[in-house]
Amino acid sequence: MATVLSGTLVAQQLATKLQKRIGLLRQQQVIPTLATIIVGNDKASLLYANRQQQTASNLGINYQLITLSQQTTEQQLLQVIQELNQDVIVDAILIQTPLPAAINPQVIRQQVAPIKDVEGQSAESIGRLWNGQSGNLPTTAVAIMKLLHFYQIAVSKKHVVIVGRSSIVGKPLAALLLRENATVTIAHSYTDNLASLTRQADILVVAIGKANFITAKYVHPGCIVIDVGTNRDATGKIVGDVAFQQVQAVAQMITPVPGGIGPLTVMSLLEQVVMIAERREKQHGR
Numbered sequence: 001m002a003t004v005l006s007g008t009l010v011a012q013q014l015a016t017k018l019q020k021r022i023g024l025l026r027q028q029q030v031i032p033t034l035a036t037i038i039v040g041n042d043k044a045s046l047l048y049a050n051r052q053q054q055t056a057s058n059l060g061i062n063y064q065l066i067t068l069s070q071q072t073t074e075q076q077l078l079q080v081i082q083e084l085n086q087d088v089i090v091d092a093i094l095i096q097t098p099l100p101a102a103i104n105p106q107v108i109r110q111q112v113a114p115i116k117d118v119e120g121q122s123a124e125s126i127g128r129l130w131n132g133q134s135g136n137l138p139t140t141a142v143a144i145m146k147l148l149h150f151y152q153i154a155v156s157k158k159h160v161v162i163v164g165r166s167s168i169v170g171k172p173l174a175a176l177l178l179r180e181n182a183t184v185t186i187a188h189s190y191t192d193n194l195a196s197l198t199r200q201a202d203i204l205v206v207a208i209g210k211a212n213f214i215t216a217k218y219v220h221p222g223c224i225v226i227d228v229g230t231n232r233d234a235t236g237k238i239v240g241d242v243a244f245q246q247v248q249a250v251a252q253m254i255t256p257v258p259g260g261i262g263p264l265t266v267m268s269l270l271e272q273v274v275m276i277a278e279r280r281e282k283q284h285g286r
């Protein structure tokens with residue numbers, strides 16, 4: 001039976017450290033501020049915003065949620081981003097995905113002011129990530145690395161298979177794992193014979209958005225399984241991309257949903273907001 005890796009536990013530890021840093025900023029009259037934009041009503045996206053709001057309020061981070069309708073045009077979204085770019089109160093801007101099909105994410109990503117781009121989605125930030133330079137990083141990828149570090153799971157020489165190639169999870173995670181000498185394979189919807197590939201993984205990370213998709217036959221005994229997915233099953237319960245019960249029986253370690261990568265993503269996001277606020281305070285004062 002696999003050991004369950006608690007993201008909630010790691011998040012709580014990070015929260016304690018963040019509280020101190022936020023206290024110091026507040027002494028300088030700086031209140032770290034995050035603005036999140038959601039376009040449309042993707043369930044996982046709304047859930048994420050909800051957790052941001054709650055956690056930010058607990059920690060003393062100022063939070064603005066901007067929800068726009070599914071019919072919003074690219075031009076209208078760009079207008080909202082421009083306003084947030086210019087707003088001196090706002091430290092960090094998060095544009096949640098998915099975006100409506102009529103909006104080109106590549107165009108949007110380039111419009112967020114680089115210093116406020118909390119998930120590091122601009123071409124500049126992506127270049128820095130792959131070059132190993134410092135900068136704002138995609139928060140879910142950071143959360144996964146934090147979980148591995150906390151549980152002292154070394155990735156050097158390990159074969160990590162990532163299922164999903166989004167710009168917020170799969171691709172940036174590959175870059176961070178390479179820095180630590182993992183051998184990385186990225187699979188996606190065009191991957192042939194997925195199960196034979198995932199069975200070769202020492203560490204399997206799944207971020208596809210399909211409830212309980214990864215069953216026991218995808219997992220080699222002894223594998224460490226990290227489930228990023230946030231879905232609702234037929235009964236409305238929040239479940240991951242991994243069929244937890246059956247995979248728990250074969251894996252060595254596994255992250256649950258809820259209580260795994262989710263809470264740690266929220267905390268890593270807020271840590272990055274605090275980092276940006278600290279950077280701005282040092283450079284300009286406010």
Ligand SMILES: NC(=O)C1=CN([C@@H]2O[C@H](COP(=O)(O)OP(=O)(O)OC[C@H]3O[C@@H](n4cnc5c(N)ncnc54)[C@H](OP(=O)(O)O)[C@@H]3O)[C@@H](O)[C@H]2O)C=CC1
Nearest residue numbers: 044140164165166169188189207208209228229230262265
């Ligand atoms: N807990 C957390 O912190 C977070 C959770 N999430 C959740 O993780 C999931 C994925 O999110 P995100 O990365 O944004 O998703 P995207 O929808 O942007 O990407 C999904 C990826 O999965 C691949 N994929 C889809 N179906 C299959 C399949 N049957 N076999 C193999 N690959 C497949 C797609 O392939 P292709 O590229 O070929 O289309 C794509 O690369 C969602 O449930 C989301 O809510 C996301 C971010 C953070």
Ligand SMILES: Nc1nc(=O)c2c([nH]1)NC[C@@H]1CN(c3ccc(C(=O)N[C@@H](CCC(=O)O)C(=O)O)cc3)C=[N+]21
Nearest residue numbers: 044045048051095096097168230258259260262263265
């Ligand atoms: N640009 C962008 N970046 C993202 O990182 C991003 C996004 N868009 N769009 C939506 C998905 C989804 N996502 C979640 C993060 C945390 C929880 C989370 O905290 N989940 C709790 C749920 C707790 C409960 O049950 O209410 C848990 O898993 O324990 C969920 C979902 C980030 N996403």
